[in-house]
Amino acid sequence: MLRSVSLFLHRKTSSSTAIFPRSLIRPLSAAAAAAYSSSSSGATTTRLSGGDRRGLSNDDYFAVIHHISNIVRRDIYMERTLNKMRISTPMVNSELVYRVLRSCCHCGVESFRFFNWARSYNSSYDPTTLEFEELLRTLARTRHWETMWKIAHQMRTLNLPISPDLISYIIEQYGKHGLIDQAVELFNKTTKSFNCPQTTQIYNSLLFALCEVKNFQGAYALIRRMVRKGGIPDKKTYSILVNGWCSAGKMREAQQFLEEMSQKGFNPPVRGRDLLIDGLLNAGYLEAAKGLVRKMTKEGFVPDIETFNSLAEAVLKSGEVDFCVELYHNACRLNLCPNTETYKIMITAASKVGKVDEALGIIHRSIEEGQKPFPSLYAPILKALYRRGQFDDAFSFFSDMKVKGHPPNRPLYTMLIKMCVRGGRFVEAANYLFEMTEMNLWPLSRTFDVVTDGLKNCGKHDLAKRIEQLEISLRGV
Numbered sequence: 001m002l003r004s005v006s007l008f009l010h011r012k013t014s015s016s017t018a019i020f021p022r023s024l025i026r027p028l029s030a031a032a033a034a035a036y037s038s039s040s041s042g043a044t045t046t047r048l049s050g051g052d053r054r055g056l057s058n059d060d061y062f063a064v065i066h067h068i069s070n071i072v073r074r075d076i077y078m079e080r081t082l083n084k085m086r087i088s089t090p091m092v093n094s095e096l097v098y099r100v101l102r103s104c105c106h107c108g109v110e111s112f113r114f115f116n117w118a119r120s121y122n123s124s125y126d127p128t129t130l131e132f133e134e135l136l137r138t139l140a141r142t143r144h145w146e147t148m149w150k151i152a153h154q155m156r157t158l159n160l161p162i163s164p165d166l167i168s169y170i171i172e173q174y175g176k177h178g179l180i181d182q183a184v185e186l187f188n189k190t191t192k193s194f195n196c197p198q199t200t201q202i203y204n205s206l207l208f209a210l211c212e213v214k215n216f217q218g219a220y221a222l223i224r225r226m227v228r229k230g231g232i233p234d235k236k237t238y239s240i241l242v243n244g245w246c247s248a249g250k251m252r253e254a255q256q257f258l259e260e261m262s263q264k265g266f267n268p269p270v271r272g273r274d275l276l277i278d279g280l281l282n283a284g285y286l287e288a289a290k291g292l293v294r295k296m297t298k299e300g301f302v303p304d305i306e307t308f309n310s311l312a313e314a315v316l317k318s319g320e321v322d323f324c325v326e327l328y329h330n331a332c333r334l335n336l337c338p339n340t341e342t343y344k345i346m347i348t349a350a351s352k353v354g355k356v357d358e359a360l361g362i363i364h365r366s367i368e369e370g371q372k373p374f375p376s377l378y379a380p381i382l383k384a385l386y387r388r389g390q391f392d393d394a395f396s397f398f399s400d401m402k403v404k405g406h407p408p409n410r411p412l413y414t415m416l417i418k419m420c421v422r423g424g425r426f427v428e429a430a431n432y433l434f435e436m437t438e439m440n441l442w443p444l445s446r447t448f449d450v451v452t453d454g455l456k457n458c459g460k461h462d463l464a465k466r467i468e469q470l471e472i473s474l475r476g477v
């Protein structure tokens with residue numbers, strides 16, 4: 001039944017499948033296929049009304065979204081293919097259109113064609129602000145400015161408001177593509193043309209556009225105007241300008257700007273040195289950022305936790321694990337309060353280079369501070385222990401984490417079983433398989449296969465038979 005329905009759909013969408021391989025189309029279940037088309041015998045179709053998904057599970061519904069999105073992205077004759085599919089008319093509603101537009105966020109013209117097709121296919125479909133704004137973002141991202149303003153005009157005709165978020169996004173896109181005159185023009189007419197106040201967010205978007213084209217004089221003048229008009233700079237305001245100056249190699253100007261704003265009574269929500277470190281990291285000046293942090297720690301200061309995490313990630317990417325571990329210990333002595341992200345970064349890095357004792361010390365510190373480690377936190381340590389052949393230590397550590405941390409999930413159990421099989425510990429792998437099913441976590445078919453084959457090869461035929469019976473009972477075969 002399922003196979004015949006899927007073949008029917010492929011036959012109906014032959015022009016689509018001729019453009020891209022059939023393997024790219026996710027197979028549809030019978031329920032999902034029923035949502036597409038009425039059968040020739042006149043059977044009732046499964047339909048969605050007003051966002052409801054009656055008769056369709058989440059998997060089936062998103063299979064439909066995925067299938068339509070593939071057609072929109074890849075089919076030259078999109079409208080003809082969609083019409084041939086005879087999609088249930090009420091199904092083409094706000095939710096479906098929005099999800100398809102989001103899925104096709106890098107296809108400007110194709111998204112515009114699909115939006116027009118949806119409006120013509122279902123005459124009762126009235127687009128909401130959500131779909132309009134998603135389409136406008138896609139058109140701005142793909143530089144279809146003329147089409148974008150035509151859609152914006154349609155919104156105004158339908159008395160739908162254009163949000164400050166969208167205006168900010170368009171200004172930033174103008175800046176990214178070097179169209180600073182258009183960005184300034186849009187900024188100047190936000191109040192009159194769009195009835196939208198010039199908020200700090202909109203100021204920040206123009207500030208970003210000016211920094212993108214290295215117009216720092218204009219950016220500084222914009223901040224002075226913002227303050228004169230009663231606006232209050234936020235963290236993003238400072239970050240944008242400091243990042244821009246640092247990327248241009250003008251660290252002294254960035255420091256002078258922070259000092260001048262402080263003298264005027266506009267202190268940034270975070271310390272100026274943290275902003276400078278972030279700016280240097282974003283600009284790729286890792287050594288300068290490390291030097292600034294060294295200077296801070298010698299003076300008895302530490303970066304805030306977000307800045308420290310950013311620095312740690314950048315340093316670890318460059319392969320300097322020893323420096324990062326030393327910095328972490330120095331910062332902790334100066335009362336740095338690590339968060340879950342800090343522990344994850346440090347434990348993963350230490351485990352990858354074989355510093356298992358260091359990783360164990362960090363995770364035990366997190367437990368002493370009252371945190372319950374997540375599987376993603378203790379999985380790297382388990383993997384490192386297995387790679388070193390310390391299976392007994394790994395089993396003991398895992399038993400400890402089951403008590404002190406969050407319960408293990410399916411990916412972690414799968415990793416444990418795989419590592420046990422690679423190390424020839426097939427009985428332990430089988431025990432983890434049973435333990436996994438007791439926690440209502442279903443193993444993958446290949447997991448059953450590797451454990452069963454390993455048990456048979458080492459002569460544990462009775463245990464292998466129990467594993468096979470367990471798989472049969474779970475699959476319901």
